Structure formats: structure tokens, C-alpha cells
Amino acid sequence: MSNSLATPGVYIEEKSSFGSSVVPIQTALPAFVGYTKKASRGSKSLINKPTKISSFGQFVELFGNGPDIKFSIEANETSAQGFQLSFVNASRYMLYNSIRLFYANGGADCYIVSVGVYGDEINADQLTGSKTGGGIASLEKYLEPTLLVIPDSVLLSKDDCYSTQAAMLSHCGYKMKNRFAILDVYNGDQERTFDENDVVNNFREGVGSNHLMWGAAYYPYIQSNIVKSSDLDFTSIENKEVLIEILNSEVDANLAAEIITEARAEGIKAEIAKINDATDADAIKSLQSTLKVVSPKINGILEDMQDMINLMPPSAAMAGAYTMCDNAESVAKSPANISLGAVVSPSVDINNDNQEELNLPLNGKAVNAIRSFAGKGVLVWGARTLDGNSQDFRYISVRRTMTFLEQSIKFAAEAFVFAPNNSTTWSTLRATVSNFLNNQWQSGLLAGNSPEDAYQIQIGLGSTMTSNDILDGVLKMTVKVAITRPAEFIVITFEQLQQKS
Known part of the structure; x- marks a missing residue:
């Protein structure tokens, strides 16, 4: 202002009274990848172009109706009904009914990536985009999606399904680090055999050991009533x-x-x-x-x-459940102990003994159970990531809460790129992040009786930076947070008191 004071007169200078704020990112915005009847908006093709929709009606408008699923029937005198039905596999696609199941369980906005149309053979390379740059790979340019779901993966061969699911985990945990994969167990409609053909153990082996904290798996399949x-x-x-x-x-x-x-x-x-x-x-x-x-x-x-x-894989229903939990409460609420909509029963009955190995396997690859309880209906009865042996990211809510905090603060910090690396910028950035974390603590996202117990922010010369860091243009800030964790095991102790009167 002083350099412009050349002419006598009155000058007004406005100063900001309030600092910038952190805008919370959306936590439950799934991206579905699969095959559709069509993929066009007018004359414009939407193949391998992630498209945001907000309703099932919009999905039908852009991507068409469901597939004309065909069956083959054979006489079978050994069965009580006298016949046996089987799918004509070339006619079967999962995405359409999965989107219906997603909205039946509280779904809202989501992204759709159509990699092909009905009649195309379901192909792992198309779903992952490893050669075409479509499918999962096309989502790398989009920062909004926070969940990744591929229902059609279970229609691939066993090896292709596992490689696709490993690619999902790699996309979420290695390339993007801002989204979470929801996986289905291949052949998850079958009972466990606890031998070399066990469906859950085969899934654990096939999915690999990389980026496990970035995904969760659910077993068994669910019997829905989506199709009348x-x-x-x-x-x-x-x-x-x-x-x-x-x-x-x-x-x-x-x-x-x-x-x-x-x-x-x-x-x-x-x-x-x-x-x-x-x-x-x-x-x-x-x-x-x-x-x-x-x-x-x-x-x-x-x-x-x-x-x-x-009979459908549960990933789409879980994506709807994640969305419902986040919108009704917060990302810190575990997507468990909730009933699933449009679901009649799980395809396999699981009791406490069956679930013990699902929840606490030696290799840590926990698989969350979907169970039926008398008087309660079908409930999601697990809230663990595939990295069950990790003390840091054992729980889905902890992993997703940390991602929410990281990404929200990251976008806010971008406003300070190229700002002077001095105490003024440090104090402003600290105040910005502190206000955001204080709001999250007050809403119950962080644990602690006081803000000091809930989070700590360190920034400055001699604290997080050296003189060389400042000369190199590097600003370092350390944020420590105490995230609330689910009460997975509740122990109630009963003792008898001696009679006193």
C-alpha cells in the first residue's frame, strides 16, 4: 500500500481477520468398475471414463438396464425338483444389480467406470486397465473416489480374480493412498472346507501380502431380493x-x-x-x-x-453401508453391527466358532463375517482390514479416519505452497490444522479428554525442520492424532457380594 501513496486522498486497506480453513473431504464416494448395457451421454462415449452419478435412475439413463441373463436347464432325476439350472456364463454381469443393492443400503453419489458392454467377455485386463489405461487405471486422475468396488471380478477365473483384487489394493495403497478397496471372496457362496479347497484360505493366498491395510473382505455371499x-x-x-x-x-x-x-x-x-x-x-x-x-x-x-x-457378492451392499454410516454418523463409526437392506439371508450360516478363524487368523488376513441373528436379521459382524495383525490399521474405521484426516489436511496445505517458509506461515498453518482437528475432536472423531490428549501439531525450525530444509524449500509439519477405536470385544465381569443386611 505504501508504494501507491503518491496522490493525497483517503485509502482503504482490508485485512483478513480469520485464517483459512480445512474443508473436510467426502469420505464415502465409491467407484464401481464393470460392464454395462451401454455407456454414453448423447453421442459421447463413456467407456473407461469415470462418471459421477447421484441416483439409480441416472445410472439407467447413462448406462442402461440390466443384462438378459440366460440359463441352461437339464433333466435331473436325482434332484427333488427333477431339473437342474445353470448360468450361461457369457450372459452374466454383476454391476447392474450391484448398483441396485448399493442404493438399497443407503448409497448416494458414486462413480461408474464402464469398461465394456454386454456381449464382451469379462476380462481382467479391461477391469484393471493394465494394458488399456481404462478400468482402475482411469481413476488415477480422479481424487474424489474414496472406495473401490469391482463386483464383476468374481466372474473371472480364480487366478484372474485374485490378480484383479491385488491390483485394487495396489491402486488404493500404493498409487493413490486416498481410497479403500472392498473385496469379495471368490466362490464365497460355498461352505468352508478347511482343506486345500477352502474358499477363504484360497482367497488369503491369492490376494497376496501387499497393501493389506487398504482393503477389507467379506464372506459369505448374500441372498438378496433385488430381482423379483x-x-x-x-x-x-x-x-x-x-x-x-x-x-x-x-x-x-x-x-x-x-x-x-x-x-x-x-x-x-x-x-x-x-x-x-x-x-x-x-x-x-x-x-x-x-x-x-x-x-x-x-x-x-x-x-x-x-x-x-x-445370490450376490456383498461388496456393493457394503459400499452402501459405508455410505450410510458416514452420512448418519461419521467415518469413525465402524461399518459393522448394522443390518443390510434387500438381503434375505447369508448364503452360508456362520456361528461363533466358525467366525473365530475368520476374525483372528494366524496370518492376520481377517475376513469379515456376514451373519444372521434371530430377531435381528442379517448383520455385518466384522470391522477389520486385511491387515489384522497391525496394531495401527487393524480396523476399517481407523484406516479410513486417518485417510480422511490426511487428505483433508493435504488439500488445505496446498494453499501454502510457495508461501514464505517462515514463522508467520508456520503459525498460520498450525492454526489452520489445529482448528480442523479441534472440530473433529469435538465431533467425537478423536479420542481424549482434552484437545491436548487428542492431537499434537509440531512445526518450525529446530522442531521439525533444519536450516538446510529451509534452504531446500522444504516445510515439514508433524501431526499426531489419537483416533477412536471400536469396542470389538466387550467383557462384563460378574461377582457376588456378601449379604450385608
């Missing part, structure tokens, strides 16, 4: 000639048992014969309604199809 029976019809059966034979066999058995008359049997078979010719949507709907009345077996087939599609 009204969403399915007999056209999902690829080999319709076998379906017709099975239904006709049912009619013949009922006729032989004199449950129906011969005229009734002929009428039912005439309806069954229309299966091959029904192509119009109205004709299919009308025929299906008729078949569901006259053939109990078609109802069993549709129910099995529904159950098979609704």
Missing part, C-alpha cells in the same frame, strides 16, 4: 426344447397318477408347445400366466432362476 419373480420369464431358458420335455414329463406323471384327466393333459401340452413360438411380449406374458397356473414345475423353475440371480 415378475422380472423373469421362460424366455431366459436358452435350450427351450429341454424345458418343454421337462414340463411334458410333469404332465405325463400327473396323468399317470390320475391327478389330471387325459383331456386336461392334452390341453396343458398344447399350451406348453407354444413356448417355442411365443416371441411377442404380450404373448409371452399371457402364456407365462397360463403356465404358472397349470404347471407347478414352471413356478419352481422361475423361483430357482430368481434365487440364482439374487
Whole structure:
């Protein structure tokens, strides 16, 4: 101002009364990677372009509806139902129903990375972007996502699934250090065998030993009710000639048992014969309604199809649960002891004895259990990262809270790049960070009876910096925080008092 005082007059100079502040980053913003029906906004392709959405309707608008999942049916006299269904793998994709499950569990904003469209073979290189630069690799330019989920990974071969999950951990813990991976156990719908084929032990071996604190895994799969029976019809059966034979066999058995008359049997078979010719949507709907009345077996087939599609890996539901916990309370709240929405049951029943090895394995690679409790429903009953032997980052809430604090302070500190490396800048930066941490302590994010117990900030010459650091243009600040930890084990001791009166 003094250099501009050349002309007599009145000059006004405004000075800032308040320092800059730290803006808290968003803690639960998942990025989903997978295959979609389409990927376009108008004429612009969205393939391998991370796209932020805020609702399921917006997902459908940009990425289309779900896949037309096909089934193969075979007669099986050894089963109680007399048939066996299996997926036509080339028609199966997980992302669409996973997004539905995400929003059913409290999901909000998220990023979608479509690496291909239905009809493409699910490929590990496309999901990771190791060769194309798409998939996970395309997220390296985006700082917002804080969670990473790839439901389609469980449809890969076992080795490709594990390599993709290892790439997820590397992306979160090595390249970005600002996000957390939610992993599914390959073949997590199967019971544990505790031998060389055990699904959990195979997962632990396959996922590797690097960057384990940056991810958590959940077991088993969950039986959801996302897909309704009204969403399915007999056209999902690829080999319709076998379906017709099975239904006709049912009619013949009922006729032989004199449950129906011969005229009734002929009428039912005439309806069954229309299966091959029904192509119009109205004709299919009308025929299906008729078949569901006259053939109990078609109802069993549709129910099995529904159950098979609704058996899903839990990562997307957990991403919604993380979001719900963060928005309702804070990132310090463990995403555990909460019920899952749109979930009927876990695919495998786990009791206390079964969970002991999941939670406390010798190698430390904890896998969080999803369990069913009488009167409570399906609950998430674990809150550990894969680095279960670490005293620092054993718990999901601790790892994610530290990431939240680190990234929030990092972005605030960028305002001081190229500022004079002197006591004025140090005191301003200390006050900025101190105000932020004090607010976090008051909200319950940090432990301690006083701010001094909750956090410490060190900055300055002789404290965190040497004269050479200042000459090199290096400003060093040390922040120590006491993060709240979950009460995972609650021990209540009972003693008897001697009678006194």
C-alpha cells in the first residue's frame, strides 16, 4: 500500500481477520468398475471414463438396464425338483444389480467406470486397465473416489480374480493412498472346507501380502431380493426344447397318477408347445400366466432362476453401508453391527466358532463375517482390514479416519505452497490444522479428554525442520492424532457380594 501513496486522498486497506480453513473431504464416494448395457451421454462415449452419478435412475439413463441373463436347464432325476439350472456364463454381469443393492443400503453419489458392454467377455485386463489405461487405471486422475468396488471380478477365473483384487489394493495403497478397496471372496457362496479347497484360505493366498491395510473382505455371499419373480420369464431358458420335455414329463406323471384327466393333459401340452413360438411380449406374458397356473414345475423353475440371480457378492451392499454410516454418523463409526437392506439371508450360516478363524487368523488376513441373528436379521459382524495383525490399521474405521484426516489436511496445505517458509506461515498453518482437528475432536472423531490428549501439531525450525530444509524449500509439519477405536470385544465381569443386611 505504501508504494501507491503518491496522490493525497483517503485509502482503504482490508485485512483478513480469520485464517483459512480445512474443508473436510467426502469420505464415502465409491467407484464401481464393470460392464454395462451401454455407456454414453448423447453421442459421447463413456467407456473407461469415470462418471459421477447421484441416483439409480441416472445410472439407467447413462448406462442402461440390466443384462438378459440366460440359463441352461437339464433333466435331473436325482434332484427333488427333477431339473437342474445353470448360468450361461457369457450372459452374466454383476454391476447392474450391484448398483441396485448399493442404493438399497443407503448409497448416494458414486462413480461408474464402464469398461465394456454386454456381449464382451469379462476380462481382467479391461477391469484393471493394465494394458488399456481404462478400468482402475482411469481413476488415477480422479481424487474424489474414496472406495473401490469391482463386483464383476468374481466372474473371472480364480487366478484372474485374485490378480484383479491385488491390483485394487495396489491402486488404493500404493498409487493413490486416498481410497479403500472392498473385496469379495471368490466362490464365497460355498461352505468352508478347511482343506486345500477352502474358499477363504484360497482367497488369503491369492490376494497376496501387499497393501493389506487398504482393503477389507467379506464372506459369505448374500441372498438378496433385488430381482423379483415378475422380472423373469421362460424366455431366459436358452435350450427351450429341454424345458418343454421337462414340463411334458410333469404332465405325463400327473396323468399317470390320475391327478389330471387325459383331456386336461392334452390341453396343458398344447399350451406348453407354444413356448417355442411365443416371441411377442404380450404373448409371452399371457402364456407365462397360463403356465404358472397349470404347471407347478414352471413356478419352481422361475423361483430357482430368481434365487440364482439374487445370490450376490456383498461388496456393493457394503459400499452402501459405508455410505450410510458416514452420512448418519461419521467415518469413525465402524461399518459393522448394522443390518443390510434387500438381503434375505447369508448364503452360508456362520456361528461363533466358525467366525473365530475368520476374525483372528494366524496370518492376520481377517475376513469379515456376514451373519444372521434371530430377531435381528442379517448383520455385518466384522470391522477389520486385511491387515489384522497391525496394531495401527487393524480396523476399517481407523484406516479410513486417518485417510480422511490426511487428505483433508493435504488439500488445505496446498494453499501454502510457495508461501514464505517462515514463522508467520508456520503459525498460520498450525492454526489452520489445529482448528480442523479441534472440530473433529469435538465431533467425537478423536479420542481424549482434552484437545491436548487428542492431537499434537509440531512445526518450525529446530522442531521439525533444519536450516538446510529451509534452504531446500522444504516445510515439514508433524501431526499426531489419537483416533477412536471400536469396542470389538466387550467383557462384563460378574461377582457376588456378601449379604450385608
